[in-house]
Amino acid sequence: TVYRKKTVLLLTMMDMSEGLANAVWTSAVLLAFTKEVLNKGEAWWGFINAGYFLGAILGGILAVLFSNQLKQRLGLMIVLGSVSMGITTLLFAYSSNPLLSVTLCIMMGPLYQVRDVSQTVILQDTLTDEERAPVTAAKNTVLAAWSILTIAIMGALADLIGVRSVFIAAAVLYAGTAVAIFFVRDLRTYSQSARQQTKGEIEG
Template sequence: MEKIRLNEIKIPTSKATYFQTIKSGWHALINNDVVKTITLLDLSETIANVIWSQTFLLTFTVTILNLDEKWWGYQGSIYFIGSIIGGIISVRFAENIARYGGKIIFVSSLSVALFTWLYTYNGVALVALALNFLIGFPYQIRDIVEQSLLQESVTNDSMGRVFAIRQFLTILLSMLTILLASSLAERFGVRLIYIFAAVIYSMTTIWIAKSKLIKNLRA
């Protein structure tokens, strides 16, 4: 980082307005099949990922697993340990992972769906810890693969706008999902939200399995 010299980088100035910039980024996203498909995958799983937010995980730990708050912390910690190990493996075997990018996305989605179903109906503390680890591990590898595919699929000029729009859509959908899921959990119980999330993960996995575009992706 210290070797980077910003004054040596020539950034072209743009006279486009804010809305023109957003519009060009949106077109770059929806007109690129790879970027559009990965974005739709991410948005579908953004809805399901509400169950791993701290509020829902704490509620599930206390009301379903009948454990105290410290086990909520243990689960969050073990999830990130799995993510760290997944990241290390991604670096160590980067070339092999890149060669099978689409297949890795499928295996990761299948794993997350399966482990989420098991977590939803599990009542044992140590099993809950193991499942959190097993979910964090493949999810991190998949995230790295998807980010690599996105960077390879968009031009340098449009990359910033595309990532900004993706982030905006993800945050907006996440906020709306949390509001809706909170209302449903209060009325029908938190386990229903986990079942709903597991169904979404499963549907996403089926979608990936049927998509030739995704299965043939290489980072």
């Protein structure tokens, strides 16, 4: 239906926007930030990377523990997660304290995990059983190709405008995703219970 097509298109565009933002967390850009902004070496670069992965693990645990509450507010969780990612990324960009930078990375993990899980659930709910496998495969293929370009884009921008500026740009992209979702009422207010109640209407 038109509803499903619009939802898949919007979620894919969101993934592409945040995929560009996520490129700042690649090793090369983070290493440049650690050296140029924090004035630290490879050890702190490792701590920052470890902090993000620790946060991601914590986020996965939280998503499991609070899955019942999460599925009632999936759309809202995407908005809040993207806003929070934008704020923490902006704080990271202006941080000159390595310990604060590690702490912010730990905080980002749960925020992004909850946002990502919510978006994945909405996509799976929106598609029919027949559509789920091919659409997901096509979407992942597009995003995989896009990820190669995003790394090149953010790497080039880091050289042109400075590594701190690309983190600021990433924060704007995260916030932009939140704004886009906020103004799409069907996604902002999305919940699994509401989806089940109106399933027949949506799929018709």
